[in-house]
Amino acid sequence: MNSSVVFTVICGSVDDGKSTVLGRLLVDSNSIPADTLDQARTTRRAGSVIPVGEIDYSLLTDGLESEREQGITIDVAYRHMYLPSGRRIIMSDSPGHEQYTRNMAVAAAKAHIALLLVDASRGVRSQTVRHANICGLMGVKKIIVAVNKMDAVDYSEQRFTEIVTELNERLSSLGFDSIEYVPVSGLVGVNVSTHAAQTPWHMGKTLVEALNDFAEVAADNNTQLRIPVQAVIRTVDNRGYAGQVMSGTLRIGQQVQVWPSGTTCTVSAITSPTQTDVYQSGTAVSVEFDREIDAARGHIICGVDEDLPVSRVFLTDMIWVSDTPQAKSQSYILKAGPIEVPASISAIRYVTDMDENEQIESSSLSMNDVARVEITLARPVLLDSYDSNRDTGGYILCDRLTQETVAAGMVVRPIRRESEVLRHDFTVGRVQREALAGHKSCVLWLTGLPSSGKSTIADEVEKSLHGMGYRTIVIDGDTVRTGLSSDLGFTNEDRSENVRRVAHLAEIVIQAGVVAIVALVSPIAKDRDAARELFKDTDFYEVFVDTPLDVCESRDVKGLYARARKNLVANMTGAGQGYEAPENPALRVDGSNDLTMVTASIVELVLERQNHP
């Protein structure tokens, strides 16, 4: 988006003097009120060696009590700074400690410019490289490296050159368009806003000059129209679709398409704070159309002749920002602007060791990990590449239970565009296969306690359907465990993964035009819900085999209940572990009732299915 308020992230290792350099910048640019300056002259933090009466610059920037107590920065502070050009920079002062890396990522995500500090006496540290890496990852294109504390190395040109050489090598692969190196001393005020006598060998810019030049933002040349709909506003005689023009331009009379419906329509009215002919990116608009369309929050107004990057599987970069590690197969809620969709991390290609810039293998993600992953969504979604647009190509993952934001993702590209899939399926697709079979397919998902009779019922249902000419397959939990899921145990995590595999297998089966009869304990509601989300409503029928516990125990086909009583089987559903009964199954049957009646009621679901498209 175009912007004249420029965000700058100020980062670097702890104790490299970020707060002091920032404080100096703010004071030199006359951005701090006099009474606040007075406070910084009189207040002193523990261990401070700055004489009372002089300005402790770091006090101007560390805002939280615990930060002042410990003398460190924990979270991002946002401060306004005015450049000689009259432009405004919002400086995001970000923490240097490794444990607060995620807060640094928050600041970098919004930044156009990075101001990276290096301590001249200590040189390049692992956090320096880490922060540079994260800036690159977050799409920051311009970086100013301030080699600070030059006073401590006697303003040595040689020392400066050493650091420039070392960093240049590391920065070259991180995607920055412009890099500027400045030797400074925040403490003394060297090369911050004025050229200093101490460094006559430095022909380059001061920090303020570098910021001033970098703040000139080039015009946004992304012409693809994107307006994610945030809200629908009911006006007197029409509906306004309200959102922000994230890229491209909009005018009255323009033809647009609305994703996901694909409806093409013409813009008949635009309400915006500033009325104009052409609405540029960054503008808040409310758009009305020449006819009624079906659109809601999370839909996107797009250009009419575009091949939209819609897919269910995306290759993305990701930073994990939660204390809770990522669990294999766990389903999360993905949010990208107003879009909301269940998602899981289907593969971790590699985790990047940010200090060494090396790619390492990993089976899960934990706090501050940066990784390249594949995400799989419950339905096809439009996500741009992060490179082309941070707002429509960036997303977050939220935990379903704690509701916390656990990861931030940057889309690289769709792995398989939905348009390609459609084209491929056109030759022989589910429709053709079902036509050949002579019936429509669906999933019957039998869930219930062990020994509730799922396998027996599945067998009867298959016999009955087979007799009527239906193509069928039973996917039985025990069978799956001996093959497809033989690597899994019975922890909650492994059960989730087992359910996920069975669900995808069932999905392939119904694509083949075959009725899938799943007999699986699947005790956890969340897992079954995740399975259900793979299917449209008329393709998935949850059948709750609700057999009384005492009947299950007395049958105890595999001796599980008996062993559980003796504490031999850990994590045994029903005895050792809770079975979460479905609240709203398509059908509830009692496995202790007459088998013929039970079977008939389940078969009825398949017959009924034939009436739907």
Place this chain on the structure above:
Amino acid sequence: MANSTSRALDDVVLAELEAEAIWAMRECASFSNPVLMYSIGKDSTVLLHLARKAFASGPIPFPVLHINTGWKFQEMISFRDNAAQELKLDLRVHSNFAALDEGVTPFTHGADEYTRIMKTVALREALDLGGFNLAIGGARRDEERSRAKERMFSLRSAGHTWDPRNQRPEFWSTVNNLLPEGASVRAFPISNWTELDVWKYIRRENLDVVPLYFASERPTIDVNGSLLMVDDERLTDHYKQEPVMRRIRFRTLGCYPLTAAEESDTTTVDEIITELETTNRSERAGRLIDGEGASSMEAKKLEGYF
């Protein structure tokens, strides 16, 4: 501070800040039960105007809540009621009635405790009573240093406490609007505005503000160097001083025993802007409550104050 900039650049900046605030307002509407906090001051006036713009030409899709401490200037209350009527607002007013009954005042309980009871506790009560899980406020990052640390959508745990060490990360234009049981969010659509932006926007949009922002002859008393305006006899009764007419205005508006005025000849928005472009004092210097304890704003925020 705040170098004077060209009008053309001002317009571009204001348009951007406005668009960002409107985006935030629309995200607020995606929460299940939002409410807009209205404190009647200049920031609230701008906030309300932005809410109207965000949902034009429909109505503002959430109610407007005023926490009345019982010590607001009379001019503020009548301004509020006019605004509510003209803009057809769904206005809710709440006070800590129990504390009012017990006779809690700034004089009996001290500024800090009074603020906690009449503002922080009252706000928590009102949010709980209304079941609101998102409260929109007019706080800005340039106001005060703990506010500089705040996210635009800032999570409060059940009990309304703020954990500044563990804030929800905020990325791009994506808001996590999922909340744990009992938690709520404070949203600050004008986070990135400065005091000067607010006045320039008021000028551009030609908004009415409470007349107390403009200089006029008003009855005042001098308490330890702070000029307090006499709004009713409760103040003079307490300080046992005869009011003196002075030409004063307010830079910020709070409870009248806790908000100092300044002597001024500034009578128009243009003059306020010129004054701000040339003066060099922080905005909340006139708020007597902020000074107590080195970072008392943060202490209040931890408990649920805005």
